[in-house]
Amino acid sequence: MRFEGKRVLVTGAASGIGRATAVLMANEGAELFIADVNKDGLSETAELAAGSPTIIVYDASNTESCKELIAEVTQDGGLDILCNIAGVLDWGPTLDFDDERFDRIMRINLSGTFALNRAVLPHLIESKGNIVNMASAAALQGVAYTAAYAASKHGVAGITKSLAVEFADRGVRVNAVCPGHVNTPMGNKAPPEGDIVWEKVMRNAPKLIEGTCEPEDIAEMVAYLASDKARKVTGSLFTIDGGQLAG
Numbered sequence: 134m135r136f137e138g139k140r141v142l143v144t145g146a147a148s149g150i151g152r153a154t155a156v157l158m159a160n161e162g163a164e165l166f167i168a169d170v171n172k173d174g175l176s177e178t179a180e181l182a183a184g185s186p187t188i189i190v191y192d193a194s195n196t197e198s199c200k201e202l203i204a205e206v207t208q209d210g211g212l213d214i215l216c217n218i219a220g221v222l223d224w225g226p227t228l229d230f231d232d233e234r235f236d237r238i239m240r241i242n243l244s245g246t247f248a249l250n251r252a253v254l255p256h257l258i259e260s261k262g263n264i265v266n267m268a269s270a271a272a273l274q275g276v277a278y279t280a281a282y283a284a285s286k287h288g289v290a291g292i293t294k295s296l297a298v299e300f301a302d303r304g305v306r307v308n309a310v311c312p313g314h315v316n317t318p319m320g321n322k323a324p325p326e327g328d329i330v331w332e333k334v335m336r337n338a339p340k341l342i343e344g345t346c347e348p349e350d351i352a353e354m355v356a357y358l359a360s361d362k363a364r365k366v367t368g369s370l371f372t373i374d375g376g377q378l379a380g
């Protein structure tokens with residue numbers, strides 16, 4: 134029961150890694166708030182989680198919506214932990230990748246992370262709490278046909294480390310998880326149209342036999358970083374990728 138007495142917000146909780154994290158946190162005693170743009174998915178997650186998590190719909194691409202989410206969560210109490218997991222993947226040949234697609238990824242994955250982290254920090258200073266952001270193996274390496282997503286996740290890594298330095302002396306820890314391929318709707322999305330040289334994409338395939346992670350594998354790492362067991366960990370980018378980045 135690592136999260137007994139803790140108020141925890143999980144974004145991206147309508148699906149995949151966010152859902153698995155929400156269920157784990159609730160099972161370990163958290164007072165849970167789950168947020169996503171997908172209301173129906175949140176209701177399904179709430180049925181799987183212990184207790185009665187509070188459901189809040191928000192849009193990560195909208196700064197005001199991020200601020201309102203934090204205001205709603207903290208109106209009748211503070212917050213101890215933010216698991217910032219919402220995100221989108223879009224990839225394909227760069228010469229066909231227009232500004233609109235690039236901007237959408239940046240707004241949701243990067244600006245959304247900044248807006249939510251900034252809004253929550255005053256509350257985490259109060260509670261001496263922590264943030265776990267969801268980066269990616271693509272935060273630490275280049276991935277062919279994936280410049281926009283990789284840029285957004287390199288940005289999440291930059292935000293994570295910078296905030297860790299800025300807020301360490303106020304008792305707030307900020308870390309990120311960098312998953313490789315995960316068995317979720319995003320991870321199993323059909324490949325894009327266009328000329329893809331798969332050899333380039335597969336340069337960084339998992340090395341373990343059956344190296345694809347399950348959402349529950351990632352949730353375990355999020356939970357560790359969010360827990361008091363990780364009290365000495367901040368500014369870290371934890372990879373969990375079946376050896377994708379090993380060499």
Ligand SMILES: NC(=O)c1ccc[n+]([C@@H]2O[C@H](COP(=O)([O-])OP(=O)(O)OC[C@H]3O[C@@H](n4cnc5c(N)ncnc54)[C@H](O)[C@@H]3O)[C@@H](O)[C@H]2O)c1
Pocket residue numbers: 145146147148149150151168169170171174191192193194218219220221222241267268269270311312313314315316317318319320321
């Ligand atoms: N699946 C993978 O292989 C993989 C690998 C590395 C990192 N990640 C990261 O993990 C996180 C979760 O991904 P997942 O694999 O569980 O995908 P998923 O598609 O199953 O879940 C993503 C969730 O984010 C929500 N979301 C999307 N846009 C939103 C918005 N504008 N506002 C609020 N919520 C929004 C979706 O509704 C969905 O519930 C993402 O940040 C993703 O980039 C995934």
